[in-house]
Amino acid sequence: MESLAKVLKEHPFLEGLEQRHIDFITGCGSNVVFKKDEFLFREGDEANHFYFIRHGKIIIETYIPQKGPIAIQTRETGDVTGWSWLIPPYRWHFDARAVELTRAIALDGKCLRGKMDEDHELGYELMRRFARLMAQRLEATRMQLFDVYGGNTKE
Amino acid sequence: MILVLESGNLQSLFDTLISEKYQIIGPTLDNSALIYDEITNVDDLPVGYTDEQDGGRYRLVKSGGKKYFDYVVGQHTWKRYLYPPEKKLFELKRKGDGFEIVENKQEIHKRAFIGVRACEIEAIRIQDEILLEGPYKDADYERCRQNIFIVAVNCVRPGGTCFCVSMGTGPRATKGFDLAITEIVDNSGHYFLIESGTKAGEKIMKEIKGKEADQNAIETADRLMKEAENKMGRRLDTDDIKELLYRNFESSRWEVVAQRCLNCGNCTLVCPTCFCINIEDISGLEVNSAKRVRKWDSCFTLDHSYIYGGSVRTSAKARYRQWLTHKLASWIDQFGMSGCVGCGRCITWCPVGIDITEEVQAIRESEGKGKIMADKEE
Amino acid sequence: MAEIQKNKKAIGFKDDPMMPRQFMIQRFRRDTVDTFSMELKPVSGPKKFDFKPGQFNMIYVFGVGEVPISISGDPTRPEKLVHTTRAVGNVTKAMDSLKSGRTLGVRGPLGTSWPVEEAEGNxxxxxxxxxxxxxxxxxxxxxxxxxxxxxxxxxxxxxxxxxxxxxxxxxxxxxxxxxxxxxxxxxxxxxxxxxxxxxxxxxxxxxxxxxxxxxxxxxxxxxxxxxxxxxxxxxxxxxxxxxxxMERNMKCGIGLCGHCQMGPLFVCKDGPVFRYSDIKEIFTRREY
Amino acid sequence: MKGKSIKVDYLARVEGEGGLQVKIRGDEVKEAKLNIFEPPRFFEAFLRGRKFTEAPDITARICGICPIAYMMSSCHAMEMACGVKVEGPLRDLRRLIYCGEWIESHGLHIYMLHAPDFLGYEDAIGMAKDYPDVVKRGLKLKKIGNDLMILMGGREIHPINIRVGGFYKVPNKKELQKMVEPLKWARDASLETVKWVSTFDFPDFERDYEFVSVSHESEYPIDEGGIASNKGIDIGVEQFLDYFEEHHVKHSTSLQASVKGRGSYMTGPMARYSLNFNKLSKISKEAAKEAGLSKTCNNPFKSIIVRAVETLYACDEALRIIASCEMPDQPYIEIEPQEGVGHGATEAPRGTLYHRYQIDKNGIIKDARIIPPTSQNQSSVEEDLTEFVSKNLNLSHDELTWKCEQAVRNYDPCISCSCHFLKLTIDRE
Amino acid sequence: MARERKPKLAVWKFASCDGCQLSLLDCEDELLAVADKITIANFPEASRAVIKGPYDVSLVEGSITTPHDAERIHKVRRASKVLVTIGACATAGGIQALRNFSDVKDFVAIVYPSPEYIVTLNKSTPISDHVFVDYELRGCPINKYQLLEVVSAFLIGRKPIIPPYSVCMECKRKGNICVMVAHGTPCLGPVTQAGCGALCPSYNRGCYGCFGPKETPNTNSLAEWCKKLNVSRDDLTRFFRNFNAYADSFRKESEAHER
Structure with a gap:
């Protein structure tokens, strides 16, 4: 597990976190591998994990009848994905699918949630990081909403 | 050489110009209004007429005097002749899979402009700079501009909305003319003081029935113009004007003036320096012919700033701000000179009397007030 | 600021910058559902069309009108003039309906270019x-x-x-x-x-x-x-x-019509390519 | 033969929206109706509260085909109410612009609306394929009429230069002179027109009409005069409503005018011509005679010849006015409103147009009454139809239908002058 | 047919004076050329012949004033690929929209002896209140050159050049001296859409707004200035209330001065 601790400690997402917290988090983690086209999680399932993508690429998508799967965003090496375990009702809102062989560290959300409730300091530190992540995602989503490439313009 | 021409001999100037094949364009009356049109005779000039001007108000008044040039500038500008309001640039005809261009070959007259005021000379110079001195020339303007003979008239009576002194463009014509006239009525009679500014001017001067001016006449002219300077109808403080307007992009004053502004475009179309044009590509019923037309345009229209999807400047506020800031500030960055010559037309001919000098002053004062407030708080 | 093209050479027909030169469509290729590329060849005059990356042409469709379109071809191969256009308005839609062998009017190249030379070493x-x-x-x-x-x-x-x-x-x-x-x-x-x-x-x-x-x-x-x-x-x-x-309403393309002003800048002749630091202040201004 | 009916839902080549229904039972015409379904527009109502000076511009909008007539009748009425008479050069110029409307409107009707009937075409554009030069002549003639209106009025439809008291701006002599050559051409073209239309095949059909028109002591009636008929009416315009009335008739829901106590009457070219032949210019009289017309005309199908003669007269008259007219010192007479009632009747190309206004001391309109020519002619049209169909029951259905349409078009009905017309329930039996 | 199919044109009339469709017949020099390029498929004012729809272009004149017309316009829309409204009636309700400021029942009673026969709507409304309109051509009447411009543009597939800016733009280009500034004559030019060629000022008269409001009209500022020219409130109401009385900005301005 030493490599797990090392990866997590060096990950920018956890940068500046106290060692004891990192130790705790490491305890919640495990190495996982997803083959191409394997789902990390499915819409509606219980959300129990979040993932540090060590290598590879996944796609967040949803399925629209008559249109098929629509990809919303991609996550790749170095990204963090999944926060539905943090917010009731703890269900995934989208599908996540590996588009290539993807290695990740999966952290047990339930375990973390319990710890965060107990240890507000850790809770705050993690929430702060997730808030930043959400803000980034929100900005990116807004940009997508702008339809910035000007698809609807007219002369 | 400076000549004195008795008022009775003014026709000799006209005759000389006509014999030199000039078409004379000058002030005349049409339908009880002052316009610039083709004239041939001194009687065509608005003899004995003067004008009253104020924001949104112009009245031609019969003074009964004998002066030929007792009016100031009217609504027309020389731009009408140099850069006409509407001009077909060329026609095209379909030919096989392609087309051919039929050029608009128009005979362009040698023209003499009579009664050009100092501010108007400056306006012509500004348009020269824009249309001839940039990376690209307007070929049509160049053709119209060639062979123009300018007879300036110095202003001894400024109009109610004039502020050429502020802009450093008048009332005396100092350059850019072939001949410059000062009309004087005094104890010694009614006469014109004429000086030449070019060789062409000198040549004409030799032909007219004048005599050399004495010192007295020259001094009288100087005095009259000094007096005129002190009687300007308006004043515009140009100190730091560019930065002032750039700084005040978000001034609340723009909202205030937008309440009044009709965004009708009148100010831009009577302005002697405004150069915005539209290019219209038109096809006929016979889909085999087409033409390109150049028309005066205005930054007060929505189409002016139209790009795919809509206009950039949709609010009246933005359009007024664009006009005023361009005229007095960004023009300086673009062409190294102000776009305003202080002729006052935009004030007089604004249907609701919006006054550029007042707007600038308001912005200046609002800024001052802002500072004072801030100081007090400190 | 990117250099202003002090380029007084003929960009139009017979030295008049307002008159388009005739180019024939040699190849027409559909890129996407609403985008297409055209390869153009001058009908007469010099065969080469020298331009710098980032410059644009005013493209005229007979009877329909004229629009600014940037050049999308290879500047090192000036014998081929290429434009890629999205059909969004009447003129570009009319372009879209043209076939090989038909002609277009071209005025250009116009405007400033990307700083490919200044970027050397970077x-x-x-x-x-x-x-x-x-x-x-x-x-x-x-x-x-x-x-x-x-x-x-x-x-x-x-x-x-x-x-x-x-x-x-x-x-x-x-x-x-x-x-x-x-x-x-x-x-x-x-x-x-x-x-x-x-x-x-x-x-x-x-x-x-x-x-x-x-x-x-x-x-x-x-x-x-x-x-x-x-x-x-x-x-x-x-x-x-x-x-x-940048993009603004360009009618003449040569800085004379006044339509494309953005503050003190004429997008057609001071741009379209600008150094961001030069326009940063006015970039986010509303209705400028 | 059992009952049959002729029904034209939508009358073509007339201005405005109308239909036509003729019910035949056996050998008898039971009913002939000119159906007007032009929606009501309430001019008389919204004129109330407007200024007297606004009446010409507002009433012009009753009809895009004869706006000058509306403007002139209302000007005359307002001037009468204010006790002013516009005379001299201004009056001449008014008559001049009116000539323009006659030339335009008659040109339009002869060439584009009526002649195709005689030559068997659906429209002038079809006719132009076989008679290109004729149609072009018609268009040019019409254009000269329009040009005269444009010069005097600013534009051909709803001119802007006519006002109570005169004009806003009067063209100068030089501008008027520019119309001389075109008008001379138009006069020649009108002469050709008279000759051309006189060669048409006319149904043998005459009726004994009461002709009514404006009447002037010395002039062919256009813009001024009293009211006269061939059956004894000779009155001032202010007596119009004493002699004529509008009423509902049972078989139709539209207002129809009639001579009080007598019945239907006809206004328009045939009426004017038959009442005023002697006042036509020499050239017009001669042309009429050559075309085979006598001093009166009772065959409504021949109205096309009369129209051509009137066009010729209008060109001739316009030339006379331009040649003799002095330019007025002022483009209009300043008029102060006064409380009163004014009447105005002038001759629209298609007949007498009567206006009556009551205004208060500030010049605000209190009451307005407008009787357009088509309303006056409506009974006459229906009587024509009844009689014509009765005599021509041998014609095929299609032929009879077309002829009935033609019989309506004889009147150049301007249904848009709709202020009096009602929507009609069409009998679909 | 070997030839390219000619587009089919239809002309429809609602409540109006016929003047706008007459403009087409007033194109004396161009009429035959138009007929050469376009099949005039349904134009009762000019022809008995009716060719069935659908039509490539429909010109619609007049406003909607009866229940019957309110239905008929939908049929016209369905039969038309491009629908162009022509004239103030079609684009703003026309002069007959003056009824919209009163109770139409009173109006019926004034004009008609038997009001019970009258079927009419309370308001006269523009076509665009009822169906989608592809293009509007303003004016009372329209300018025939603008009509030809629309036809020419349609034939070649370009956008017609019908500027929505003020009458002043045309007036100044023409060289007219401003009647408002130089004579104190109230003029709607600054708030009215161009297209007439600045006719009224060319005849020394103030514009009376027959092309309706221009883009972004500032009617209030103009009205305030007119007050300085001694225009009474009643006159101001009438000033804005004529052929385009029901156009939004004119309507509001006329109501603002109504007592």
């Missing part, structure tokens, strides 16, 4: 959005023709959907080159899309270039350029090293 980052890829393609050609003069070359390109991606084959070729970094992203990944999904600004964060020693050229809709410039600055790129290509 890493070059190109950020393209939508049809904004077209004006940057000449840059790619130029850089590749002078590959040894540049550091890393990174192309970040965002499109709405996979089927909106321009020049797909060419991009594949570039992607397979080891001396280029090409990253493409779409707003909505549909069908068999395996690539990135998300806006192009997302790509800036992880793109491999040296922010202290780079030149960025950004082209796309104004809002995309604004956010891209912000993204680049977050990466530490100096505003002076960022270039953008």
């Amino acid at each position: 890493d070059v980052v190109l950020v393209a959005g939508g049809i904004g890829m077209a004006p940057l393609r000449p840059v790619m050609y130029y850089l590749l023709a002078h590959r040894e003069n540049y550091g890393k070359i990174v192309l970040l390109y965002g499109a709405r959907t996979p089927s909106d991606i321009l020049y797909q084959k060419e991009l594949e070729k570039w992607r397979s080159r080891l001396d280029l970094e090409v990253h493409i992203t779409v707003d909505r990944g549909t069908g068999s899309w395996r690539g990135n999904v998300g806006v192009v600004t997302n790509l800036i964060g992880r793109a491999p270039f040296d922010h202290l020693n780079c030149t960025a050229m950004v082209c796309g809709p104004e809002i995309m350029m604004r956010f891209s410039a912000l993204g680049l600055q977050k990466r530490g790129v100096e505003p002076a090293d960022i270039y953008v290509s």
